[in-house]
Amino acid sequence: MILRNCRRLALTCLLAMGLASTLTACATTPTDVQGLDFPEASSGLVEQKGGAASRFMIAAANPLAVEAGYDVLKAGGNALDAAFATQLVLNLVEPQSSGIGGGAFILYWDNTTKTLHAYDGRETAPATATEDRFLTDDGAAMRRPQAVIGGKSVGVPGLVGVMHLAHNTHGALPWLDIFAPAIDVAANGFEISPRLFRLLEVDKALPLIKTPAAHYYLSDGTPKTVGTRIQNPKMANTLRRISAEGPGAFYTGSIAQDIVSEVTQSTRNPADLTLKDMASYSAKERTPLCAPYRQYKICGMPAPTSGGIGVIQTLGLLENFDLPNMEPWSAEAVHLFAEAGRLVYADRATYIADPDFSPVPQQGLIDKRYLYERAALINPAGRIEKAEAGKPPQEGTFSYGPGRDFERPSTTHISVIDDKGNAVSMTSSIEGAFGSHLMVRGFLLNNQLTDFSYDAVAEGRTVANRVEGGKRPRSSMAPIIVFDENGEIVAVSGSPGGMSIVPLVTKTLIAMLDWNMTPQEATNLPNVLLFGSTVLLEGGTDLENVKPELEALGHRVRMGNFPSGVHAIGVRDGMLFGGADPRREGSVMGD
Numbered sequence: 001m002i003l004r005n006c007r008r009l010a011l012t013c014l015l016a017m018g019l020a021s022t023l024t025a026c027a028t029t030p031t032d033v034q035g036l037d038f039p040e041a042s043s044g045l046v047e048q049k050g051g052a053a054s055r056f057m058i059a060a061a062n063p064l065a066v067e068a069g070y071d072v073l074k075a076g077g078n079a080l081d082a083a084f085a086t087q088l089v090l091n092l093v094e095p096q097s098s099g100i101g102g103g104a105f106i107l108y109w110d111n112t113t114k115t116l117h118a119y120d121g122r123e124t125a126p127a128t129a130t131e132d133r134f135l136t137d138d139g140a141a142m143r144r145p146q147a148v149i150g151g152k153s154v155g156v157p158g159l160v161g162v163m164h165l166a167h168n169t170h171g172a173l174p175w176l177d178i179f180a181p182a183i184d185v186a187a188n189g190f191e192i193s194p195r196l197f198r199l200l201e202v203d204k205a206l207p208l209i210k211t212p213a214a215h216y217y218l219s220d221g222t223p224k225t226v227g228t229r230i231q232n233p234k235m236a237n238t239l240r241r242i243s244a245e246g247p248g249a250f251y252t253g254s255i256a257q258d259i260v261s262e263v264t265q266s267t268r269n270p271a272d273l274t275l276k277d278m279a280s281y282s283a284k285e286r287t288p289l290c291a292p293y294r295q296y297k298i299c300g301m302p303a304p305t306s307g308g309i310g311v312i313q314t315l316g317l318l319e320n321f322d323l324p325n326m327e328p329w330s331a332e333a334v335h336l337f338a339e340a341g342r343l344v345y346a347d348r349a350t351y352i353a354d355p356d357f358s359p360v361p362q363q364g365l366i367d368k369r370y371l372y373e374r375a376a377l378i379n380p381a382g383r384i385e386k387a388e389a390g391k392p393p394q395e396g397t398f399s400y401g402p403g404r405d406f407e408r409p410s411t412t413h414i415s416v417i418d419d420k421g422n423a424v425s426m427t428s429s430i431e432g433a434f435g436s437h438l439m440v441r442g443f444l445l446n447n448q449l450t451d452f453s454y455d456a457v458a459e460g461r462t463v464a465n466r467v468e469g470g471k472r473p474r475s476s477m478a479p480i481i482v483f484d485e486n487g488e489i490v491a492v493s494g495s496p497g498g499m500s501i502v503p504l505v506t507k508t509l510i511a512m513l514d515w516n517m518t519p520q521e522a523t524n525l526p527n528v529l530l531f532g533s534t535v536l537l538e539g540g541t542d543l544e545n546v547k548p549e550l551e552a553l554g555h556r557v558r559m560g561n562f563p564s565g566v567h568a569i570g571v572r573d574g575m576l577f578g579g580a581d582p583r584r585e586g587s588v589m590g591d
Contacts, residue, residue, distance in 0.1 A: 121162025
């Protein structure tokens with residue numbers, strides 16, 4: 001399954017569809033777009049053919065991980081079992097992006113009860129954390145590289161807790177069984193992929209830190225080469241403990257003590273994480289956020305992630321325009337998409353934070369009348385001079401100002417539908433590439449606490465997303481499940497990408513729902529992203545042709561490449577169709 005035509009794909013590196021399934025000369029570096037920081041580097045393109053199946057399907061960011069999930073589905077596991085087995089293998093083969101040292105958001109559709117569940121496994125700040133956590137002695141905000149690496153950026157990991165919470169209710173296979181594939185990979189090893197090698201190569205801090213350096217690098221500081229088999233016996237033992245003893249083995253006892261010791265004794269930014277913080281962690285089931293889009297119902301995660309709100313808002317704004325009759329990524333369509341995104345980002349900066357600490361007007365932000373009024377600000381003939389937060393309907397008074405964060409695009413996404421119609425959309429992360437760079441018992445710890453808006457504190461502004469003890473930092477992760485008017489699943493999608501997750505996922509949904517593309521076609525579609533006042537168009541694509549028109553409308557436009565990782569499944573006429581992002585090295589499998 002390639003494409004109906006190459007114009008829609010518009011990835012120059014795939015001309016004539018003759019791309020070998022190896023990295024190509026289209027590979028780019030994090031500095032492709034001057035002034036834009038991509039900490040998880042682009043590693044080029046791989047040809048993705050998508051797939052079709054009639055019973056079940058899984059799509060994720062690495063073939064070994066996808067195979068693990070596929071085997072679980074074949075063995076009678078459900079979508080949740082498969083997603084978790086896949087995630088645990090991703091921890092090993094894609095360590096820069098996710099793992100048990102980080103967190104996740106999970107949407108689970110129970111097709112038997114026809115119920116959608118939303119599980120929050122976001123990391124939490126230590127109890128003693130204060131809003132000046134990332135300020136220097138003179139009260140200035142730490143520079144990003146200074147804040148990321150070391151102990152201060154580490155939140156209490158949530159992945160193990162949220163996996164157990166969801167599996168305890170919905171899992172079909174025993175908890176022990178979903179760990180078996182990852183234990184095998186950890187014990188017997190895997191070959192370093194081109195993408196992992198590329199990320200090890202461009203990271204200048206990781207080889208300077210003893211534990212990860214010994215695991216991933218040679219004695220001269222260069223990465224172990226592509227194809228080198230690396231084993232992780234420490235991780236195998238960690239997974240054996242958790243699989244046999246449950247989450248208590250992670251949040252208490254010697255594993256928890258080692259995490260606390262690594263954070264508090266770090267040579268970079270030692271911090272205040274305690275055993276009590278670890279033992280007190282609690283994953284949460286929250287109410288999914290759903291809203292109509294044309295004849296569909298779009299469902300996503302609520303706060304503390306802004307992703308579900310952002311995708312629903314963007315689609316709700318664009319519903320007021322005739323996208324289905326526009327040429328895919330015409331100048332008109334890109335302009336509307338960018339302007340809608342600017343309004344969404346303005347709302348995000350002001351309103352979204354941990355709802356257990358700050359009131360978040362979630363229903364007001366996706367209210368149809370509110371979005372209709374906001375859409376009236378979009379001028380098809382020109383750029384909004386200044387996109388500002390709106391005033392959504394809400395209870396009580398909201399007194400916070402806008403606060404920026406610098407969420408990094410080191411994340412992964414898994415989409416699964418099983419043979420009983422259950423579905424999982426799961427996005428997980430350790431935040432920046434290789435997280436805090438601290439490694440414990442074979443896994444890396446997150447740097448999620450740098451997702452708080454600490455620059456606002458340095459400027460003396462009060463914002464909702466400030467650091468507080470026990471609080472979850474704002475996220476952009478956006479696992480999405482789409483239903484038709486009969487309540488049947490139409491699409492499962494999500495992506496890594498930091499603050500760019502919302503436009504990446506929204507692009508994919510528009511392509512599938514409005515432009516009638518397959519998941520692979522939608523995933524291949526060139527990326528249109530927003531970075532502050534800049535619209536980033538994917539380089540080497542037909543989007544170069546619309547750049548002058550966008551500039552004439554007042555946009556500041558740059559061309560560049562971004563390491564997205566969309567993984568999507570669509571349902572049509574009883575068949576499952578999958579798509580894996582060609583900008584990473586994932587795959588689709590199904591029966």
